[in-house]
Amino acid sequence: MSNDAVGKVRWNVRGxxxxxxxSEQAVNRPTIPATLGRAGDLVHAEPVMGTVVSFRxxxxxxxxxxxxxxxxxxxxxxxxxxxTFSIWKPDSPISRLRRGELLLTDMVPRVAExxxxxxxxxxxxxxxxxxxxxxxxxxxxxxxxGWSLDIALGTLREAGFEAALLNAGGDLVGFxxxxxxxxxxxxxxxxxxxxxxxxxxxxxxxxxxxxxxxRGAHLVxxxxxxxxxxxxxxxxxxxxLATSDALAxxxxxxxxxxxxxxxSLDGYEAYVIGADGSERATPGMVFLD
Amino acid sequence: MKRYPFVMGATAxxxxxxxxxxxxxxxxxxxxxxxxxxxxSAPSNSSKTSTPSTTSPPSSNANGSSGPTSTVPTTVPQSPxxxxxxxxxxxxxQYGYGTLSVRVTVTGSRITDVKVANLQTIDQYSQQxxxxxxxxxxxxxxxxxxxxxxxxxxxTYTSEAYAYSLQSALDKLRFH
Numbered sequence: 505m506s507n508d509a510v511g512k513v514r515w516n517v518r519g520x521x522x523x524x525x526x527s528e529q530a531v532n533r534p535t536i537p538a539t540l541g542r543a544g545d546l547v548h549a550e551p552v553m554g555t556v557v558s559f560r561x562x563x564x565x566x567x568x569x570x571x572x573x574x575x576x577x578x579x580x581x582x583x584x585x586x587x588t589f590s591i592w593k594p595d596s597p598i599s600r601l602r603r604g605e606l607l608l609t610d611m612v613p614r615v616a617e618x619x620x621x622x623x624x625x626x627x628x629x630x631x632x633x634x635x636x637x638x639x640x641x642x643x644x645x646x647x648x649x650g651w652s653l654d655i656a657l658g659t660l661r662e663a664g665f666e667a668a669l670l671n672a673g674g675d676l677v678g679f680x681x682x683x684x685x686x687x688x689x690x691x692x693x694x695x696x697x698x699x700x701x702x703x704x705x706x707x708x709x710x711x712x713x714x715x716x717x718x719r720g721a722h723l724v725x726x727x728x729x730x731x732x733x734x735x736x737x738x739x740x741x742x743x744x745l746a747t748s749d750a751l752a753x754x755x756x757x758x759x760x761x762x763x764x765x766x767x768s769l770d771g772y773e774a775y776v777i778g779a780d781g782s783e784r785a786t787p788g789m790v791f792l793d
Numbered sequence: 794m795k796r797y798p799f800v801m802g803a804t805a806x807x808x809x810x811x812x813x814x815x816x817x818x819x820x821x822x823x824x825x826x827x828x829x830x831x832x833x834s835a836p837s838n839s840s841k842t843s844t845p846s847t848t849s850p851p852s853s854n855a856n857g858s859s860g861p862t863s864t865v866p867t868t869v870p871q872s873p874x875x876x877x878x879x880x881x882x883x884x885x886x887q888y889g890y891g892t893l894s895v896r897v898t899v900t901g902s903r904i905t906d907v908k909v910a911n912l913q914t915i916d917q918y919s920q921q922x923x924x925x926x927x928x929x930x931x932x933x934x935x936x937x938x939x940x941x942x943x944x945x946x947x948x949t950y951t952s953e954a955y956a957y958s959l960q961s962a963l964d965k966l967r968f969h
Contacts, residue, residue, distance in 0.1 A: 560943065669943055671945070674947035674948055676944045678944075688944065689942045689943055690944050691946070692947070693945050693948075704942060711946045713946040713947050
């Protein structure tokens, strides 16, 4: 019963789940077709995982109809991951694992896969990202949203579109060159001025920002158990959103030690705004005009 | 503990309201929050690589660290010598834990200085937090309109907050 949701996911040879497009198996959600924008791009906003995931896809030669269908499949992936990993849904597999009703070996392989990524992110961040230190049992929420977007983007990439950008509540992943061909330009939100930016970066693959300004002091220092409050905004760029998101969370609670941990990782860059207004970035973090 | 982000947010909102009051644009805060890069006296070089800020945040110790890192310099808006500066103090804003008013100096069309003119807080802790906001606001801030961006990275917002977010505005813009 607990595996109903994940049973909808087929697995292709690369281990990437492919959602059934069949409507009778769709998770309960209104089907709102993606809208065609000025530049020939498709735009879609999907409420899922407690936030809204924005899609922007430049179909290229693959065509608009193909892109519409692919966005729909990608949304299915997001809902199915949510059904598996939401700790707010009492019957989700992860909730039953947390309550000790099910063992990890009872679950589809991707639960173990996510927890393995969590272990890796914990080590990479010197323990500042720690799903096992959260109250109520293991909580992979800080990594799984990014992980699901990596998979969703993977389905769009495999479909051969020109460029795509996904934004899940402020964490983004994308590929390709939209429009003018200079890549995706991503603004880093100013932590205290709602309608302003603290900087602009070029998206390579993924960018995630964490901070207490949007949802209150929800960021917990895994070592003290207290809300973290020395960092106003922590941004990490990297090759995938799963790890980038986890590291941004680590950076928001871990101060200088977490910063040094991220700085030592290949392919990841960090940009931190302190609660005192100070700014710090790793040498490879490139800001655009 | 929980009031920390609220104090910050409310203070920033109060400041933003005061700042937009002094601007002449008609498109609201989005277009004219703090110095625009396209302003007449905007420095011609990159906002992140010009002269280091002369503003030292109180109790800042992050810049003294060593290691494979660099501190990002920020730009203090420069005043052209040909335009006279004028200053005005905004009305006092209630921000939840006290009252704040800000003195803004405008040179030409750019805000060149922001100072706290009056700050009364319920307790010392709130005052400490509110004062910490001010140095950062003196830094150059990018306007969404001039940044030509496709997405915004920020702390995760909820479905409800999405409706008021910049990303929502971006998504809508694509429809027109």
